[in-house]
Amino acid sequence: MAETPVNVTVTGAAGQIGYALLFRIASGQLLGAQTPVRLRLLEIPAAVRAAEGTALELQDGAFPLLSGVDVFDNPKAAFDGANVALLVGARPRTKGMERGDLLEANGGIFKPQGEAINAGAAADIKVLVVGNPANTNALIAQSHAPDVPADRFTAMTRLDHNRALAQLAGKLGVSVSALKKVTIWGNHSATQYPDVSHALVEGRSVAEAVDRGWLVDEFIPRVAKRGAEIIEVRGASSAASAASAAIDHVYDWVNGTPEGDWTSAAIVSDGSYGVPAGLVSSFPVTSAGGKWEIVQGLEVDEFSRGRIDASVAELTEERDAVQRLGLI
Numbered sequence: 001m002a003e004t005p006v007n008v009t010v011t012g013a014a015g016q017i018g019y020a021l022l023f024r025i026a027s028g029q030l031l032g033a034q035t036p037v038r039l040r041l042l043e044i045p046a047a048v049r050a051a052e053g054t055a056l057e058l059q060d061g062a063f064p065l066l067s068g069v070d071v072f073d074n075p076k077a078a079f080d081g082a083n084v085a086l087l088v089g090a091r092p093r094t095k096g097m098e099r100g101d102l103l104e105a106n107g108g109i110f111k112p113q114g115e116a117i118n119a120g121a122a123a124d125i126k127v128l129v130v131g132n133p134a135n136t137n138a139l140i141a142q143s144h145a146p147d148v149p150a151d152r153f154t155a156m157t158r159l160d161h162n163r164a165l166a167q168l169a170g171k172l173g174v175s176v177s178a179l180k181k182v183t184i185w186g187n188h189s190a191t192q193y194p195d196v197s198h199a200l201v202e203g204r205s206v207a208e209a210v211d212r213g214w215l216v217d218e219f220i221p222r223v224a225k226r227g228a229e230i231i232e233v234r235g236a237s238s239a240a241s242a243a244s245a246a247i248d249h250v251y252d253w254v255n256g257t258p259e260g261d262w263t264s265a266a267i268v269s270d271g272s273y274g275v276p277a278g279l280v281s282s283f284p285v286t287s288a289g290g291k292w293e294i295v296q297g298l299e300v301d302e303f304s305r306g307r308i309d310a311s312v313a314e315l316t317e318e319r320d321a322v323q324r325l326g327l328i
């Protein structure tokens with residue numbers, strides 16, 4: 001077992017996703033069964049007591065890999081020495097709130113968190129933003145951390161990726177492990193593009209194994225609007241599945257993706273596939289040596305081009321809105 005615990009900061013620790021996430025981190029599923037962790041929980045003052053309650057439960061779990069839990073209401077302290085940061089806490093949209101209000105409220109959270117990461121996180125910091133609007137919140141945090149390499153800031157589209165795998169597996173009557181090379185492009189929103197153009201099922205083309213009508217009229221909207229479907233059916237937004245996807249994202253980032261496959265993550269664009277450099281957009285990605293790489297050289301047909309461009313246009317609007325608000 002590694003000697004020095006890895007510091008993992010989790011914001012929104014007293015929330016739904018936090019509750020589903022923390023015990024999995026403590027059990028070793030985020031970083032691997034050989035890596036001890038120290039949890040640093042950040043909450044707003046009103047929820048610190050609840051986070052302290054969760055910390056007591058974490059203690060009661062007697063996890064061999066958990067070397068300690070600290071609770072903070074101050075971002076500077078919470079991110080001090082952080083090696084991994086999971087930015088889950090965000091301001092949800094409430095009745096009567098316009099999109100601009102939501103972006104502004106979240107700017108008030110992700111700007112100081114980016115500054116705190118810049119000021120005190122460890123040199124190897126890796127950041128995953130889960131709180132919505134995740135891509136643009138990641139952009140805000142990243143733009144306030146000029147001393148941290150931009151590729152350390154990511155946003156979560158792994159839940160969308162997992163949803164796509166599950167829908168395809170159900171349709172094809174196979175295990176999710178039979179599927180490879182599925183991609184989510186763009187924003188974690190209803191404009192995202194779940195793309196099976198290059199996907200394989202047991203080595204055969206998925207696009208040839210399912211009919212196009214199902215792909216366009218059922219699969220794509222089902223995956224893209226799954227978040228809303230969960231809210232409608234469950235009465236609250238996805239929590240355990242979101243926590244599970246966050247675990248998958250960080251595990252693969254740290255430990256690498258399997259040979260012959262890729263996954264999806266929203267990372268800072270380098271201009272690949274016509275996505276303007278600097279936007280935090282979802283791409284097909286592999287990971288090796290603790291770095292995400294965009295899968296290059298994929299053919300993008302006209303249908304895919306239109307869908308990618310539509311989601312990227314939304315990301316560009318969000319970026320322009322936060323720029324106008326002075327948040328980046």
Ligand SMILES: NC(=O)c1ccc[n+]([C@@H]2O[C@H](COP(=O)([O-])OP(=O)(O)OC[C@H]3O[C@@H](n4cnc5c(N)ncnc54)[C@H](O)[C@@H]3O)[C@@H](O)[C@H]2O)c1
Nearest residue numbers: 012014015016017043044047089090130131132156159242
């Ligand atoms: N990217 C994805 O795939 C995905 C999936 C599901 C949910 N989400 C988003 O994740 C976020 C969290 O969801 P949830 O169900 O856990 O919400 P929740 O309301 O149960 O919990 C959010 C927690 O964040 C805390 N918080 C708010 N501002 C904070 C701040 N400045 N610092 C630290 N903590 C703060 C709140 O006190 C609360 O405890 C939401 O924005 C949700 O929309 C994203």
Ligand SMILES: O=C(O)C[C@H](O)C(=O)O
Nearest residue numbers: 132226227228230237238
């Ligand atoms: O919280 C939401 O709006 C939905 C969430 O992002 C999800 O995809 O489940």
